[in-house]
Every structure is written in structure tokens, then in C-alpha cells.
Amino acid sequence: MSLLLLLTACLLTCLGQVAQKYAVESWRGKTTGWGEKLRSPWLWLALFSLGMGLLVWLLVLQRLEVGVAYPMLSLNFVLITLVARFVFHEPVDRRHWLGVALVIGGVVLLGQHT
Template sequence: MSYLLLFIVSILTCCGQLSQKVAAQRWQSHPESSRLRVTLYWLFLSALLLGVAMLVWLRVLQLLPLSVAYPMISLNFVLVTLCARYVFGEPTDKQHWIGIGLIMLGIFLMSRGL
């Protein structure tokens, strides 16, 4: 159950970060008359997602040692990079993919030690 909650924290945090990216894009692309309204919507959504993630994170910390839970949050790097690539079309080079592979290897190694 604790690892499912940890995964939920990662998903919520990733979605919060993506909402911030959309807010930044909307601010830049919308005319001044509507940019504040559209941007605030995405920023509010981001704050809501990150707030819920924090509450779930507090539950995770009750269930897992911090020395285990915190490194597992590195999954966020993987999720955000994949979303940046496939949702926003941002470039990712070979070094990025190697880094993601190493992060995933580290998460795997840590999870096996439990």
C-alpha cells in the first residue's frame, strides 16, 4: 500500500509540474485581456495537485522510513522528462535517456533492498 501511495505522490507531483508549464505557456500565448484568467486556472490546478500530493506524502512518511521514501521520489524526474518529451515535444538527448535509465536502476536497486 505504501508504494502505491508513493506512486500516487509522483503522479500528482508530475501533473502539478505539467500544470505549471501550461500556465507559463498560456501566459505567453494569450492576449493580455485573457492571460490572467487562463493562467490562474492552471496555477490553481497546480497548487491543488501539489497540495494533495503533499497530504499523501505525509501518509507515506508515516508508513515508510524517510531514507527509503525520499529517494523513491526520484521517479518524478523520469515522469516529468517523459511528459516533457511526449506531451510538450521538448527534445531529450542521449544523456537524458542515460540519466533516466540510471535513476530507474537506482529505484530498482533500492526497492530490492527492502
């Protein structure tokens, strides 16, 4: 159950980050004021996702030691890298992929502790 909650917190946080990116991309080149920007559905999805991610994270911290749980959030780096590459078509070089592989290895090692 703890790992499911941790994965949920990661996914909600990543969704929030992606929604933030979409929000600011939708503002690019527009001279609209803050009133219109605050009505962006992407912004509200980001706030909702990050808020829910926080609530789930609190449940995670009730069940796991912070020294184990917090490093597991590095899965966000992996997920966001995949989104950056395949959704936003951003370049990702070999060193970055190597870093992603090392993060995955670290998460696997930590996951054996739970």
C-alpha cells in the same frame, strides 16, 4: 500500500509540475495582469495537485523511512522527462536518457528494500 501511496505522491507532484508549465505557457506573450493570471485553471490545478501530493507524501513518511522514500521521488525525473519529450516535444538527448535509465535502476534497487 506504501508503494501505492508513494506512486500516488509522485503522480500528483508530476501533474502539478505539468500544470505549472501549462499555466506559464498560457501566459506567454500576453500582457495581462496578475488578476487574470491568478484565474488560470492550470494554476489552480497545479496548486491542488501539489497540495494533494504533499498530503499523500505525509502518509508515505508515516510508513516508510525517509532514506528510502525520498530517493524514490526521483521517479518524478523519469515521468517529467517523458512528458517533456512526448507532450511538450522538447529534445532529450542520449545522455539524458542514460540518466533516466540510471534513475530507474536506482528506484528498482530501493524498491527491493521496501
